[in-house]
Amino acid sequence: WVAAATSQQRRQLWLSTLDAMAKLHRVDVAAHFGYLTVSRWGMELDADAAAERVRQWREYTDWASDDDEPPPTLMHAWDVLLATRPPRPDVLSIGWGDAKLGNVMFRGFEVVALFDWELCGVGPAEEDLMNLLAVDAVLAEMFQVPRIDGFPSRDETVGVYEQLLGREMVGTNWWHVFALAKMAAEVHRILRQTRAVRGIPTDVDLETVNGVVPRLRRELESL
Secondary structure (H helix, E strand, O other), rough: OOOOOHHHHHHHHHHHHHHHHHHHHHHHHHHHOHHHHOOEEOOOOOOHHHHHHHHHHHHHHHHOOOOOOHHHHHHHHHHHHHHHHOOOOOOOOEEEEHHHHHHHEEEEEOEEOOOOOOOOOOOOOHHHHHHHHHHHHHHHHHHHOOOOOOOHHHHHHHHHHHHHHHHOOOOHHHHHHHHHHHHHHHHHHHHHHHHHOOOOOOOOOOOHOOOOOOOHHHHHHHO
């Protein structure tokens, strides 16, 4: 139905998603959801958000690899991300954790619900916003199709979000690369499980079939 929509309808779908996310990110965590600071994907409200996320997802990568050596590209990515992390924004928010259009329910072209909260915690709004953009970009690349007409560009999306939050977004390129590394780690775990049920031969290097890794390698060079 998205492909069958007009360009203007798709634009409205995207902007409505941004509006719904901004409502989430404007919630006062301390006043209403303080327990999220100690959740698996939480952090203290004065934490260095980028450093905490790198630590959490490096640990995830180790766990996702079972007893094997973790993927070298991913471990290199965590090193680079840690060394180049941006300043923290003044305010941390509820972190959705899996911001993508596939986790949104629409009525027409307006958002009525956000789904999939397993990765919910505390983090900067930049993290969710750039995850939304990174998933969109990676899926287009993996399926070798142009990014769909009507969806605003990365720069325009960031500009709209700054207006919605009433502040400048911090370190957006860093958070975009982080989103790619996070996706690569998630896909690595899926590939490990697929191998376990003999869906992938044991002699296949999983990095070579991880569809996120090529873009991650390219974008790491921008940090």
